[in-house]
Amino acid sequence: MPSMLDAVVVGAGPNGLTAAVELARRGFSVALFEAKDTVGGGARTEELTLPGFRHDPCSAAHPLAVNSPAFRALPLERYGLEWLHPELPMAHPFPDGTAAVLSRSVGETAASFGPRDAGAYRRLVEPFLPKWDTLARDFMSLPLTALPRDPVTLARFGLLGLPPSTWLTRRFRDERARTLFAGLVAHVMAPLGGFATGAVGLVFALAAHARGWPVARGGSQAISDALAAYLKDLGGSVHTDYEVKRLDDLPPARAYVFDTSPTALARIAGFGGHYANYRYGPGVFKIDYALDGPVPWTAPQARTAGTVQIGADSTEIAAALRAASREGRAPDAPFLITVQPGVADPTRAPAGKHVFWAYGHVPHGWTGDLTDAIERQLDRYAPGFRDRVLARATAGPPELAARNANYVGGDIATGAVSGLQLLLRPKLSLFPYATPHPAVFICSSATPPGPGVHGMSGHNAAKAVWRRLRQP
Secondary structure, three states, X not given: OOOOEEEEEEOOOHHHHHHHXXXXXXXXXXXXXXXXXXXXXXXXXXXXXXXXXXXXXXXXXXXXXXXXXXXXXXXXXXXXOOEEOOOEEEEEEOOOOOXXXXXXXXXXXXXXXXXXXXXXXHHHHOOOHHHHHHHHHHHHOOOOOOOOOOHHHHHHHHHHHOOOHHHHHHHOOOHHHHHHHHHHHHOOOOOOOOOOHHHHHHHHHHHHHHHOOOEEOOOOHHHHHHHHHHHHHOOOEEEOOOOOOOHHHOOOEEEEEEOOOHHHHHHHHOOOOOOOOOOOOOEEEEEEEEEOOOOOOOOHHHHHEEEEEEOOOHHHHHHHHHHHXXXXXXXXXXXXXXXXXXXXXXXXXXXXXXXXXXXXXXXXXXXOOOHHHHHHHHHHHOOOHHHHEEEEEEEOHHHHHHHOOOOHHHOXXXXXXXXXXXXXXXXXXXXXXXOOOOOEEEOOOOOOOOOOXXXXXXXXXXXXXXXXXXXX
């Protein structure tokens, strides 16, 4: 290691890894430090239940990763990353045994909503699809890391997306479309009536139509391992089992980049109350299952979907989000996001077996047990589900925070995704990756464009860093 590095990155989640890669690609000397014994952050794979069952402790399906401008510009397939696509990206079953679907095909998706809403859905998404790659880059590079390449399309998207999702779904006449769209918004744990929640639902829908919601062969760890391997080939170094408690724990460098929560950064860098007004959102209660066969969904479409949303209607979904984020209680009927990687990747479990995960939203820092409520919901749509369970590993907010320090209070978004904080995070600033110290930067999901495995927060922060490093 040279006596003075150009950049030190703290935290080897997808954003920290991406920031390190982007800097190393431009010829800067980079070292990355991670407190855990492996890289990954929210993109890891472990045997949580039984030998041979490979689970993703957090992210599992990756609509944002496969569509990420940052990842698409990197040769990650050379380092073992392979995307596997289920027959359907996502299904949303209903209590009557039918389902709406989010398909690669706009027509198939629209048809699943019924004749009264098929045309409305087509008119909503089809104008953006031919320009999706440019729109994704513009949307995920905001606020000022790059000038929009297509400001007209971005403005049209903003007119639809910046109002609450409940305004956007007024164009649907039946509950099927409203329910599926409400579930898309709930992926970021935002109340349905919040600012810019329409954009959240649109991004997930357009991502599915553009490139699907795939899983990584072998598990989400493959994303992190590919980034780390590429970083090493570029001359960067990776140090695991290295907990950073203060800046003096790190080697001398011209810049320090933190893939951490704002709370941790303030503590390590001595920023006092600089981020005191930053809000953390609700937590999640997650269960990883080893199953003795596929999930016995009543709706046939759910059996071939990589991701399955569980919520009877938009009213039930809204009530679950409201209970966790505003009322301080666990919902009686939690909205569930579930992923079944085995429909696309049989390597995750022994022959004939499956891994499966489900999570529901709970209040920040909640210490209860949501297992029974989650499994009651699953039994509504997959009768006999509990009979398939070989083993389960549960994790509420305290366990999630212990596994990943960025998940403060079990908040897997590293900060509330509501109000202005959905877009302007971690502070109201034109320079969100900068901090009170001119040589210290933040690149975690607490910065734009926010949560998800896409590396764009790291990519955007790296731009700010290399501009500084190029100054005399």
